Structures are given as C-alpha cells and as structure tokens.
Amino acid sequence: MKVCKFGGSSVADAAQVTKVCDIMLADPERRIVVVSAPGKRSKTDSKVTDMLIECATKALASEDTEADVQALVERYASIQRDLGLDRAVVDEIEADIRTRLASDKVDEGMFVDLMKAAGEDNSAKLVTAAFRARGAAAEYVDPARAGMLLEGEAGNATLCEASYGFLHNYLARVLASPEKPIVVFPGFFGVTRSGAIATFPRGGSDITGAILAAAMNADVYENFTDVDTVYAVDPRLVPDVRHGIREMTYREMRELAYAGFGVFHDEAVMPAFRAGIPINIRNTNHPQLPGTMILPNRSVDECKVVGIASDGGFVALYIDKYMMNREIGFGRRVLQILEDEGVPFEHMPTGIDNISIIMKGSRFDEEHEKRVLARIREELKPDSVYCSRNNAIIMVVGEGMRSAIGIAAQATKALSKAGVNLEMINQGSSEISIMFGLSENLRAKAVAALYHEFFT
Numbered sequence: 067m068k069v070c071k072f073g074g075s076s077v078a079d080a081a082q083v084t085k086v087c088d089i090m091l092a093d094p095e096r097r098i099v100v101v102s103a104p105g106k107r108s109k110t111d112s113k114v115t116d117m118l119i120e121c122a123t124k125a126l127a128s129e130d131t132e133a134d135v136q137a138l139v140e141r142y143a144s145i146q147r148d149l150g151l152d153r154a155v156v157d158e159i160e161a162d163i164r165t166r167l168a169s170d171k172v173d174e175g176m177f178v179d180l181m182k183a184a185g186e187d188n189s190a191k192l193v194t195a196a197f198r199a200r201g202a203a204a205e206y207v208d209p210a211r212a213g214m215l216l217e218g219e220a221g222n223a224t225l226c227e228a229s230y231g232f233l234h235n236y237l238a239r240v241l242a243s244p245e246k247p248i249v250v251f252p253g254f255f256g257v258t259r260s261g262a263i264a265t266f267p268r269g270g271s272d273i274t275g276a277i278l279a280a281a282m283n284a285d286v287y288e289n290f291t292d293v294d295t296v297y298a299v300d301p302r303l304v305p306d307v308r309h310g311i312r313e314m315t316y317r318e319m320r321e322l323a324y325a326g327f328g329v330f331h332d333e334a335v336m337p338a339f340r341a342g343i344p345i346n347i348r349n350t351n352h353p354q355l356p357g358t359m360i361l362p363n364r365s366v367d368e369c370k371v372v373g374i375a376s377d378g379g380f381v382a383l384y385i386d387k388y389m390m391n392r393e394i395g396f397g398r399r400v401l402q403i404l405e406d407e408g409v410p411f412e413h414m415p416t417g418i419d420n421i422s423i424i425m426k427g428s429r430f431d432e433e434h435e436k437r438v439l440a441r442i443r444e445e446l447k448p449d450s451v452y453c454s455r456n457n458a459i460i461m462v463v464g465e466g467m468r469s470a471i472g473i474a475a476q477a478t479k480a481l482s483k484a485g486v487n488l489e490m491i492n493q494g495s496s497e498i499s500i501m502f503g504l505s506e507n508l509r510a511k512a513v514a515a516l517y518h519e520f521f522t
C-alpha cells in the first residue's frame with residue numbers, strides 16, 4: 067500500500083486537483099492521500115494558510131473579516147466551479163470557516179491553529195468531492211476522529227506516540243469497507259487530549275503523510291510536490307543547478323531539510339525512518355519521472371557530498387572567558403539562562419576560552435537578547451559577551467564524508483577563494499555534515515562557491 071501526500075501547489079486549482087485524482091487512480095496501491103491547503107497559483111498569489119492566518123489576526127484585533135472570508139471561500143469555489151462539482155461542498159466550506167471564526171478567542175494560539183487547520187480540512191473535503199465526481203470511492207477522514215493526537219505548543223505541536231495505534235485501527239477499518247475507498251486525509255493538524263485543534267509547524271502536511279505511512283506500514287511514502295527531484299542546492303540560490311539527487315539517506319535528508327531544503331519537512335523524516343518506509347519525492351506535474359528516493363542506506367562511492375543547504379535568520383551568542391575550560395558548570399549555567407527564557411539552541415561550537423551558541427532569530431528576539439546578556443554578565447562574569455543577528459548557516463551534507471579525508475579543507479578553500487569570511491565551523495559527531503556560520507549577506511555567494519566546488 068502507498069500513502070501519498072500532495073503539497074499546496076498540487077491542489078492550488080482545478081487543473082492541479084485533476085492531476086491529483088489521475089495520479090491516485092492510476093495505481094490501485096495508492097490508498098491514502100494527504101492533502102495540503104491550496105497554495106499559490108502564481109508567484110504573486112497567496113497561500114490559503116497565509117490568508118487564514120491574516121484573517122485570524124484581524125479577528126483577534128476585532129477588525130472586519132468579511133472580505134477575507136469571501137476571498138477564502140472563493141479559492142475553494144473556483145476549484146469547485148472549474149471541476150463542475152456540486153455547489154453544496156462550497157456551502158459546507160463557507161459554513162465551516164464562519165463557525166471557526168466565531169469560536170472562542172481567549173486562547174489566541176489555539177484560535178489561530180483552529181483557523182489554520184481550515185485550509186487542509188476543507189481542501190480534503192473538496193478533493194473527496196472531486197474523486198466522487200469521477201465515480202471513484204473516496205472517504206474524507208477527520209484527523210480528530212481518527213486519533214491524530216498531538217501535544218505541545220500551538221503552531222508547533224508534536225505527535226503523541228499512542229496515535230500510531232489509533233490511526234492504524236481507524237484507517238484499516240475505513241480502507242476495508244466494502245466500497246474500498248481512497249482515504250482523503252487533511253494534513254497539518256490533529257487534536258489535543260483536551261479536544262482542541264492543534265497544528266504542526268508550517269509545512270507540516272509532510273509530517274502527517276509520514277505518520278500515516280508509518281501507522282499503516284506502507285510500502286512507500288510518495289510525497290508529491292512541484293519539482294522533478296531534490297536538487298543538490300536550493301535552485302533559488304543557485305539558479306543554474308543541474309544536479310538532481312536520485313538517492314539519499316534519511317539522515318542526509320533530515321540535515322538538509324533542517325537547514326533550509328524546503329522541499330520536505332525535516333520533522334517528517336523520523337516517522338518514516340523509524341518504520342523503515344522509503345520516501346519518494348516526486349513531481350505532480352511530471353508523475354512519469356522517478357523523483358528522489360530517501361532510504362536507510364545508499365552507495366556512497368559516487369558522491370561523498372549529497373547536498374548543500376543553507377538557512378538564514380540565526381542569532382549567534384558569543385561568550386569569552388579566560389580559563390572557561392576549567393570552570394565546571396559554565397556551559398550548564400549558560401544553557402540554564404536560555405532555558406529560563408524558553409529559548410532552544412541549534413548549535414554550540416566551543417573553544418577553550420569561548421562558547422558560541424546559535425539560535426533561531428524567531429525564537430530569540432531583542433528583548434530576550436537584553437535579558438540574556440544582562441544575566442550572563444551578572445552571573446557568569448565573562449571577559450566579553452555579545453550577540454550578532456542576521457547570520458546564516460550552511461550545511462555540507464553527505465554520508466561519504468565520514469570516510470573521506472579533506473572535505474572540510476576543500477570546502478574552506480572554495481569559500482576563501484570566493485572571499486567568504488567564516489564566523490564558525492562545526493562538525494557534528496555523526497560526521498555526515500559540516501556546518502559553516504557566516505553573515506547572511508554572504509550566503510548566496512558561499513552556497514554557489516560550494517556547489518561549484520563539489521558538483522560541477
């Protein structure tokens with residue numbers, strides 16, 4: 067059995083929804099389809115999820131949302147009309163959006179999640195209607211009823227382990243019903259133990275798909291998007307990239323996805339990995355192409371480096387103190403201060419007399435910065451402590467690096483030839499990636515230099 071997930075661009079308009087149905091119906095093994103909310107139809111268009119967030123923000127500020135509701139309903143209505151579906155499905159969608167909008171707003175995070183979830187939920191209802199209009203048996207499944215139990219903070223929820231069993235039992239029952247329907251499952255959200263709707267981080271429909279593939283022990287998790295393959299670098303940074311990746315390992319994908327490979331969510335790797343299910347990234351617009359396979363192992367002979375990823379918006383905290391290495395508990399106390407502020411850290415390269423801590427700027431604003439610096443000065447008496455914002459990280463990733471000598475040297479040489487000043491270098495103990503920290507404005511130049519060094 068195959069679990070398939072279609073991203074926002076694959077359900078953005080009627081022509082795309084038709085492709086989704088064609089692909090699903092072309093292979094009887096494709097029994098479960100996870101859908102995103104309609105995405106952009108053109109560069110200047112808006113994603114339904116972004117429209118919903120804007121609408122929720124206005125509602126929280128007690129501003130008028132009527133135009134937003136109409137624009138949202140029209141996104142679904144245009145698909146309904148172009149597919150010649152019965153208008154009833156859009157009436158149901160409109161009623162749903164209005165009910166959500168009128169619900170309790172005391173917990174703002176919870177309210178925004180409830181609104182965001184409307185994008186995928188209604189997309190699934192519309193896609194179900196599209197299958198049925200073609201005479202195919204299809205069943206919309208409500209994640210809350212199916213047992214997609216989540217926990218954690220709003221907009222950033224994670225799965226409760228017990229969900230796998232609940233989902234398995236529920237979906238097995240639906241799939242086995244006499245008409246053998248295709249299950250249409252909305253991505254991106256689930257329900258908490260207290261019955262509130264909660265969402266995964268942005269882009270989280272990939273996570274839903276991976277969870278269902280694991281719960282059902284699928285033969286493969288096909289993740290349909292709008293590129294033919296995962297490229298060795300982000301084509302937005304290196305437009306002339308030609309090198310598509312045919313095979314990569316779960317660990318490589320996790321590292322690349324974490325560091326900005328937007329094609330697949332980093333948190334979607336683990337559920338498939340743990341259940342041993344291959345992930346196949348494919349293009350809805352070219353379903354005849356094989357795409358990229360993500361597997362437990364790959365042959366590393368041909369390419370030591372599989373990809374180069376980069377992401378911006380990081381903050382670096384630098385602390386210097388002579389003989390820090392002799393001061394037991396120094397690192398713990400720094401991290402305790404961050405913990406007290408509720409700030410997670412991403413990387414922590416250290417030296418004898420210094421520590422640098424890299425955090426996401428979105429989790430460490432200027433108010434956090436003021437408080438953290440003041441506490442470090444007061445409690446740890448460093449020689450110096452300061453923060454720099456607007457940093458980028460670049461990850462050079464590849465299983466083959468473990469056994470190869472000189473990859474770091476090759477990378478730093480290429481960067482120095484390109485005139486890129488490095489702020490830090492970090493190699494994780496897994497030795498399948500090297501991280502470079504640098505100023506945001508050097509990012510594109512650095513990625514291009516590394517790409518040409520390793521791939522052309």
Ligand code: ASP
Nearest residue numbers: 102103115268269270271
């Ligand atoms: N619609 C959600 C987002 O835009 C989730 C997804 O598409 O995966 O983030």
